[in-house]
Amino acid sequence: MEKKELTRYVSKHQPLLSTLEKIKLWPSRSGVLHGIREIDRRGCLAVVTTHCGEKFTVRDSRNSRAARWLRSRRYSESCKACAIPGWKLSKYAATVFSDRR
Numbered sequence: 001m002e003k004k005e006l007t008r009y010v011s012k013h014q015p016l017l018s019t020l021e022k023i024k025l026w027p028s029r030s031g032v033l034h035g036i037r038e039i040d041r042r043g044c045l046a047v048v049t050t051h052c053g054e055k056f057t058v059r060d061s062r063n064s065r066a067a068r069w070l071r072s073r074r075y076s077e078s079c080k081a082c083a084i085p086g087w088k089l090s091k092y093a094a095t096v097f098s099d100r101r
């Protein structure tokens, strides 16, 4: 089925870092969606670098603000400097956060 090929399934029970590694997008607190250039894992922490050059430490948690916003696709605009390609945004829009583990 055509639709199945476009849909990406990501378990919503996955910890934040695994989800970030798949989706490569970061919803900032101000509502701007950034593209992730690099995720440097250090145990339960990771240093995330965005394409626009922001660098911050993220704690691996299923229920953090970022994890919830990522699952609910909560953002108001995408970062101009990150220039997230359209296909990436469509893929994100077609991502289903499923109950399957």
Ligand SMILES: [Zn+2]
Pocket (backbone or CB within 6 Å): 033, 034, 035, 050, 051, 052, 053, 079, 080, 081, 082
């Ligand atoms: Zn950005």
